[in-house]
Amino acid sequence: MSLKRGNECRDRGLFDKAVVEYKKIGVDSPLYNQAQINIKRIAQIKDNEGKRPVLNEPDFDNPNLPLLSIIMPVFNVGPYLDASIISAISQKYQNFELIIINDASTDNCSDIIGMHAAQDPRIKVVNLTHNSLGGAGIPSNIGIRIASGEYIAFIDSDDWVLPDAFSVLMGYALRENAEVVVGGFSTFTDEDRVVSEAYDALAWSDIPKERVISVENCPNLLRISPVPWRKIYKTSFLREHAIEYPEGDYFFEDNPLHWFVISKANRVVAVDKKVSYHRMAREGQTMGSANFRLAAMLCHMNTIYNFVKTADESRKDIIFPELYDYLYRSDWVIQRQGDESSAPLMKKRWSAI
Known part of the structure; x- marks a missing residue:
């Protein structure tokens, strides 16, 4: 009809x-x-x-505003952790809980976390007894499962967020009843401290800002950086669709999470506002060998493919061409980065998709 x-x-x-x-x-x-x-x-x-006024900010000190759950997985980031936690608890949006998942750190992270938790009752700490497999996926999922907030945010424990980051994102989330709100970011390196524009600047520039969109009217949402620390997510939306990070002995879990979210979301808002500074190529960063990273990429492609098959029929004609393009671009990377010893594994993984 x-x-x-x-x-x-x-x-x-x-x-x-x-x-x-x-x-x-x-x-x-x-x-x-x-x-x-x-x-x-x-x-x-x-x-x-086109005539909407500037967003009227609510009283962000009002305890009756919806609770925001900020999830911060932590593993051996002692030199950076204090600044990251301070950026979280200094937010203009004050009605939040900061859930810190200490993934069995062996440096001084536990001391730093304990110091802040003793001073701020909004900080909840989960101490894992053994370091989890892979990257931040397992500790992030623990945070998702225990979150009490109406919305969920993530902060990398070696990054920092701007003071008005969550007031901006939550403002649009509440006004538009959004399932996902996405902000901008910049990157920097430890070595030279030079701040650079986001590595997805071109794709980001093509996204309509400050209005409700979805993959149906904006397929380019699938092309922006998949990182979660520039977004907030409606908790009920994640739980309704059973969306979590994939768990396993690999990294780059952000990629499948992004495809899971965008393939299901009906109300996404992109905000033309920088919310986060992301640290690149720090010493000790958990990235793994080149071949291990490529194998992880292929595992995630298969995971993404199986999930997006469950998308609404009206979306499949949009999502699958984007997925095939993503696979093609990834194949180009694999052919140029993989060595002969990794070729059989790559071929096996690829054929499974």
Whole structure:
């Protein structure tokens, strides 16, 4: 039924597609008048979108604002951890819990965490007795499962976030009832301290800002950096779709999480505001060998493929071409980075997709 399809498109923010569906309803149909009313409402919405005032900030000290759960996995980042925690607890948005998952660090991280937790009751600490497999996936999932907040954010424990980061992201989340809100970021290195623009700047520039979008009207969402520390996620959305990090003895878990989220989300808002500074190539960073990284990439491709097969039928025609393009670009990387000894493993992994 065109009215039903039109309403579904309208609710997802696909206004042009909704109008096309409504116009299929002929003048003799009993649904014609309702379709015309819906067309006029969409015209009003589109007209008002360009006239929205600047977001009125709520009182961010108000304890009745929705709770934000900030998840910070930690492993042997002693030189950077204090600054990262301070950036979290100094946020303008004050109604949060900071969940720190200490992944069996062997340096002074435990002392730093304990010092801050003793001073701030909003800090919750989980101490793992053994270092988990892979990267931040397992400790991040622990944080997701115990989070009490209406929204969830992540901070890398060697990065820092700007003081208004979560007030901006939460402001748009509350105004738009968003499932995901994405902000901008910059990178820097320990060696030269030079700040650089985000490595996905080109893809990011193509994303419409400060309006509700989804993969259906903005496939380029799948092309921006998959990192979670620039986003906040609605907790009920993650739990409804059973979205978590994949767990295993590999890294780059951000990639599948990003595809899981974007393939399911109906209400995404991108904000043209820098929220985070990301540290690149620090000493001791857990990246693994080149061949190990490539094997992990292929594992994740298979995981992504199996998950996006569960996407709505209306989205598969959009998502799968993007996925095949992603696979093609990844194959290009594999052919140039893999050595002869890794070729059989790569071929086996690739054929499974």
